[in-house]
Amino acid sequence: MKSDIEIAQEAVLEPIVNVAGQLGMTQDDLESYGKYKAKLTEEYLEGLKGRPDGKLILVTAINPTPAGEGKTTVSVGLGQAFGKLGKKAVIALREPSLGPCFGIKGGAAGGGHAQVVPMEDLNLHFTGDFHAVTSANNLLAALLDNHIHQGNALQIDTRQIVWKRCEDMNDRALRNIVVGLGNKTDGFVREDHFVITVASEIMAILCLAEDMQDLKERLGRIIVAYNYAGEPVTAADLQAVGAMAALLKDAMKPNLIQTLEHTPALVHGGPFANIAHGCNSVRATKAALKMADYCITEAGFGADLGAEKFFDIKCRMAGLAPDAVVLVATVRALKYNGGVPRAELDREDLKALEKGIVNLEKHMENLQKYDVPVVVTLNSFATDTEAEVEYVRKFCSQRGCEFALSRVWEKGGEGGTDLARKVLETLENRESHFHVLYDDAASLEEKIVTVARDIYGAAGVNFSAAAKRQLQKLTELGFGRLPVCMAKNQYSLSDDPTLLGRPERFELNVREAYVSAGAGFVVALTGDVMIMPGLPKQPAAYRIDVNDNGVITGLF
Numbered sequence: 001m002k003s004d005i006e007i008a009q010e011a012v013l014e015p016i017v018n019v020a021g022q023l024g025m026t027q028d029d030l031e032s033y034g035k036y037k038a039k040l041t042e043e044y045l046e047g048l049k050g051r052p053d054g055k056l057i058l059v060t061a062i063n064p065t066p067a068g069e070g071k072t073t074v075s076v077g078l079g080q081a082f083g084k085l086g087k088k089a090v091i092a093l094r095e096p097s098l099g100p101c102f103g104i105k106g107g108a109a110g111g112g113h114a115q116v117v118p119m120e121d122l123n124l125h126f127t128g129d130f131h132a133v134t135s136a137n138n139l140l141a142a143l144l145d146n147h148i149h150q151g152n153a154l155q156i157d158t159r160q161i162v163w164k165r166c167e168d169m170n171d172r173a174l175r176n177i178v179v180g181l182g183n184k185t186d187g188f189v190r191e192d193h194f195v196i197t198v199a200s201e202i203m204a205i206l207c208l209a210e211d212m213q214d215l216k217e218r219l220g221r222i223i224v225a226y227n228y229a230g231e232p233v234t235a236a237d238l239q240a241v242g243a244m245a246a247l248l249k250d251a252m253k254p255n256l257i258q259t260l261e262h263t264p265a266l267v268h269g270g271p272f273a274n275i276a277h278g279c280n281s282v283r284a285t286k287a288a289l290k291m292a293d294y295c296i297t298e299a300g301f302g303a304d305l306g307a308e309k310f311f312d313i314k315c316r317m318a319g320l321a322p323d324a325v326v327l328v329a330t331v332r333a334l335k336y337n338g339g340v341p342r343a344e345l346d347r348e349d350l351k352a353l354e355k356g357i358v359n360l361e362k363h364m365e366n367l368q369k370y371d372v373p374v375v376v377t378l379n380s381f382a383t384d385t386e387a388e389v390e391y392v393r394k395f396c397s398q399r400g401c402e403f404a405l406s407r408v409w410e411k412g413g414e415g416g417t418d419l420a421r422k423v424l425e426t427l428e429n430r431e432s433h434f435h436v437l438y439d440d441a442a443s444l445e446e447k448i449v450t451v452a453r454d455i456y457g458a459a460g461v462n463f464s465a466a467a468k469r470q471l472q473k474l475t476e477l478g479f480g481r482l483p484v485c486m487a488k489n490q491y492s493l494s495d496d497p498t499l500l501g502r503p504e505r506f507e508l509n510v511r512e513a514y515v516s517a518g519a520g521f522v523v524a525l526t527g528d529v530m531i532m533p534g535l536p537k538q539p540a541a542y543r544i545d546v547n548d549n550g551v552i553t554g555l556f
Contacts, residue, residue, distance in 0.1 A: 007112060068333065078416050162514060177194070199271070207269035276485065330379045
């Protein structure tokens, strides 16, 4: 069986101008990055504003497991299947992070015969967007430390600096560091921290900003520290906004690439869903809605994280309203939730399936709370049996959800036509009445409790003393009406990654809260979630290489 990278490397790609031509675009609408990838020009994006919107389809999934779910694979395959049916669709995805690519998760280009390409470019440096975000973030950090060194006119309390440096790599050694060691000219000695680039507020801002003016306003609102009077000090106070915006000017433009079947795909931005809001950029999604009749987008990790934040943060801010949701699961992942060890997932086990399908059930119930039609799809594996597939089909039907099997990994768009027809049928016959989960006027604590209770299934929330103080201060500073961005492990509905299936009667633990004022949300850190991941004992980097002909191997 060929690997994902082998399939991608054997593909015959169309020049990106030809892919753009499917959408009525010309070379003048593109800023090319080589032959097979390009950015959309600002002039083209401006010209889209008068066009009507297509239908918005969100692809999400159950909680991730080592058995795999294939959310991106299904997203790509569904877009290709729409093309097979003669429908005009654009896929809108996030860019992969180097951290998981060299760590344990691998890349994020899809898989099998449902991939976006060039796969190697996408999973590595792509068009440099992540480097721009990293540079803008660290410029702000440098200006902050320089301001303190040069006399600290803003009276910044060095014990209350909240801005962190970042890099797009899993590096646990940088979580907690000391800077400024050495001579007096080397800066002020203080504790500092790193986050991974995809968890940085700059990444969130890039993905939520509507245009350059909005970007600069958001950058200016970033809180970097508090002064001795306890008042916020912002990036605007440090005169950092113009230079940061200059670094992000090109990164603001959505990237156009193609699938293995030449379906257009906008891939732009990449915040993690377990520690950020987990969606591709608002600009890319809105552009895709204008460029085609159907926009297929995804949200990271399980629906308890990515979909909730897509609805309650991205849609709330950008005025988006999804028309349908595709919920991805696999028989293997459901059996894993039912207690079957990974090595034994290939054998039929209806009892384990019955036990583990409660995870799917909870996600179905959660999505229905937003009053959006739901289609459940099983990402098919060769080891799935007819009895297992039929059990899931019947389970979904009894709970008011449409169902379709997806074979896109094996067959590409052709393997997704059943799913595509089911989605089209749902769009035609079932109306979406989308609404967010909670009101802006609810307190920050009430918003956190609502998500914990209604989405995770928690019996209650334990706020640490520090978190309570922080939420109170943020409310006093005027941030009480912002939505909340829950930072939680992705493997469980709870904050304990070992509690699989559908845990009940658990307490969610909120240890810390802070505001991302530029992004426009308050982050609640739960359990032991980290904003700078570490590498595993056997990193994926060990398997990645490049031969004398420049061909990369081991990337997945």
